[in-house]
Amino acid sequence: MKVAGLSDKGLVRPNNEDCIGFKIKEDGMLLAIVCDGIGGSNAGDVASKCAVETFLNDFDQAPSLHTPKEASNWIKNEIDHCNDVIYQMASCNKNLHGMGTTLAGVLMNDKMTLIMNVGDSRVYGLFDRMVCLTQDHNLFQELLHAGQLTSEEIKRQPSKHVLTNALGVYDRAKVDIGLANNDYDCLLLCSDGLHGYVDEQIIKNVLTQQKSAEEKASLLIQAAIIAGGYDNTSVIVIEKEVGSND
Template sequence: MRSYCLTDQGLVRKTNQDSILLTHNQNGDLLGAVCDGIGGGVAGDVASGLAVAALKEAFQNAPRFENDQGAKQWLHKEISKANEAIFVQASQTIHQKGMGTTLVGVLITDQDAYNFNIGDSRTYGLYGKEFVLLTEDHNLVGDLVKSGEISEEEAMHHPQRNLLTNALGIWDHVKIDINKIKRDFDCLLICSDGLHGYVSNEKIYRVLMESIDIKEKAQKLVELSKAAGGYDNVSVILIENGDAHEK
């Protein structure tokens, strides 16, 4: 299994409020996560950094995941603890009040794989030639798409596309999507909306299908975001299973 992560400030933002995590633990499990800080100047980078640091520390001491229940319970417990840490710090520090972050990622063991999501960062899966969105956006336009009121294409240009309905650290309790996903993926892509908010799924898919190194794919995806204006921070994690790029 090959993996690579990359984050970039973009061409417009003065800081990078994204934080990324890609690591293995002592059991050989892999954890990848992207956090996109929210709140503008209100310490979004602090919130995303706190989330990544909390998950990284917990993962290094994680037990062996024997079954679905154990893996999902661990994810729920540790993500909830990260939420509490951000919420408490924000409530105690005036200039950090209101800070929060999205959180999306995957946990991969020898036998199984799981994704988790809060907010509007995304995980995609490439299975053969099938390119699948594995997460559900927690934002206003996501709800509108789900109800059939607008299309995916209309959502990309909707004036309220950045209005989140769920985020880590904003409230004392948080809703977490945790799902088991098929382990026989060719490639997983975890990204902030700096990529999927500006680059079409078709363009992303074409890059993932190229017969190039995983690092080059990540760099190409970031460059596509910049070519679209570079209006936002952009983060990508790629995880390839076996010889997925040799097609």
């Protein structure tokens, strides 16, 4: 696997509240995560950095995960642990009260690919077409799922992007975990600084180019800047090496 990631504060925000991280262990297991901190002046950057560091540190100590069930159970336990750490930090420091973070990630080897999601950062898979492998945890999706409004009506709602789930905000967080089909060409993890402003066709055009993972990550950041750079933007591109098994 070839992995590359970049994070950029954009052209408008005063600092970067996103954080990314990835690591490949000796047994070939890869963990990659993108976090988008929330809380603004209440230290969203602290929450996102804490989530990444907690996950990667615990990943170092994790046993080998041989099956999707073992991997899924590890993710669930790690989400609980990570949520507890951030929640306790915020509870003990008034300057951090209300902070939290989204988290989108993958835990994978050459036999299985598990997708995890808390919030509205996303994981995309490039197959014969580009597919979003996560579902946003925000008001738009809740209203759409409830059938209360049409998608066009919801798009006119000013609060449609309000998160309904995040790490560290409450004493419990919900996580979606899915087992992806392993026949993708590459995976993309990104914060909403990319998918919220850059058309998916543009993203797909970058991912299908004959370029390295590093070059694709850089081009995706550039696309977000060209679109206005209104938000922090973070991406991780994961590509299969030529000749790797599906």
